[in-house]
Amino acid sequence: MTADMQLETYGFPPGYFVIRSVASNRLLDVHMDGVEDGTELLLWPETESSIVESRRNPESNNQVFFIDPSGALCSRSAGHAIDIEGDRLVIRHRRPVSLPYPNHYSHPLPKFSYSAQTGEITVHFTSDPSHPPPSAAPSDAWKQKTYILASIPLRRPKGILDDAHAFISSAIATPLSFFSGAASPKATPEAVFSTDIDLAEDEVLEEERGEEAEVDDSPEWGRKVRVLGIVNKAREEREIIEKARQRRRWQITAIRKADAPTGFI
Template identity: 80%
Template structure:
């Protein structure tokens, strides 16, 4: 009998933990609907023995099915990428022109225990352009990996006042005399300002330490599939915090308690 390919994941059930946030991959609100979002959520059950775990924590448990798809234990459905989001995907009938955003082969997820990264492999362009569109192979030059997204706590009036005073002290001429123009904004300054940028609008290599701060009291965190053009070069520019957001721990569940030595 030939062993099934699990693409680096363990056989059976397992949980997926973000190294950066210490949260688990979670099906939002234990949903089963097609297109339901996945996010990162605090661990609901710390036991790794199946008989000791609560069934209510099954939306944080996954497995690789016989087709090689990553699946949710609670929903029983596979995981797909929609845009850059992770979603539940029901099996769908073939619709023409194939493939399209509605009907397409599921992506394959692979885990590397060496790097801790989860890579996403697509058979077709994941944007599924219309057949009349000029074909592009740009998507084939990208490496798609999963990453957690940090969340800052909301800025307060005190935070804004402190930032204003600090800037006025360091560059007083720009505030009072107009004789000196302010320095160009850094990516960190833009990211931490009141202008909300979508995750895809801030390149990974442009994120600085300020953008990596994760101090929001919110329980959930977003997870995204990043499409990186030159991964080797890009990794030379990112800081350790950004690299950690791409690292995952895959923890298999045991059916019984481990035996103790005599």
Template identity: 85%
Template sequence: MTADMELETHGFPPGYFVIRSVASNRLLDVSMDEAEDGTEILLWPEKDSSIVETRRSPEANNQVFFIDTSGALCSRASGHALDVEDDRLVLRHRRPVSLPYPNSYSHPLPKFSYSAQSGEITVHFSSDPSYPPPSTARSYAWTSKTYILASIPLRKPKGVLDDAHAFISSAIAAPLSFFAGAASPKATPEAVFSTDIDLAEDEVLEEERGEEAEVDDSPEWGRKVRVLGIVNKAKEEREALETTRNRRRWQITAIRKTDARTG
């Protein structure tokens, strides 16, 4: 691969490839193999393990991507590009320019780049991805953020025994505290996850995640992906758990046209 080719593909291999989450071992997948504008991109178990073009099933093309001539990351199944909408990855049809430009409906597609060294996929925007209305005072806070792609863990539903265990544990840890009028301790992410308040995994702020929030033990097949906007990435990475780092790491595997030659 030449330097020019590597630059044009932004770290991704030329041609077709699959994108695997290190944390969940699932592939980036166009939901239900749909082609409608706004279709969500999620993580799904691998549908075809072959990396040779002639051996792969066309039904697995919704897990295959490529970089087009404009530099956009695209789905092979439909040819449509990927966009970011409310921190979610979605399929995006090319839209005509509408004024005032850019806006949430009509804007330049984000560019995606991959670092084989860190394993991270970075998203690059040419304007504020929140697309505030023209009447809003202009802010450049978005330019100080690093936007990276991350998988979101999913806990299995809590059963009756789990709730009973949490209740007994809390009663033993703080006996009679309620009747004594003791002040309630400050809630932690771990405490929130052990109560009956069920927050969606993607509603928990990255900086508030603890070990409990990083557990991924749900039998569900799918997982969500989100684009994270991190202000001080170097500091955040120093404090991040290894499980958190793995959720931001990806393995890119190129689809070969023919079997590799041996001998």
């Protein structure tokens, strides 16, 4: 390798770095510092604030990543690349080729790129990430999508006071039917959507999210991170609210070998 040869880092800094969610202020984290194939990645509060290598606690390396020469995002602690399983980020051990290739078990690892301008992390696939069976009709629909990482907000669990408030609000809204026993009007789609039969937070489609679905007030430490497959990103960007945009933004911080600007280790 010549001295002037530069390796492609796909928008990420060279060497090690941490990935922070702008919306949740949490770092991308290998769950429980796992190394097993399929271990999920999530967002977790920062466990080491120093960005100088010699001052960092090695036990925090599950929040440190790097880009290898192929463009694969890799975990420093696990020593393995990151794959996409469904819409989740997981640790993936390299696997031998199995036919028919590619398939769910054996396929090219996705590449990751970062845009400092937009703050978005994009995932690039060379084959259909849904890994359809050989008998399925061929489709290029996956090629029309833009795949980006997003954090998922988490609401605090509903308590007794929340249920009581909803109960009273319902009684006030329909006082006659409530006290007289008269038949209630037919439920509207909006009313059905507001009942307790809800999708999980990470099952709500991005274009269907409103202000209520963007509330992130759970006391839980962890948050989920998901890969969004967006068909028409330009149009969708015009329709989503600002909180949704923030969930797609990431701050990348390089781990320095020395203090700046003195250069002392």
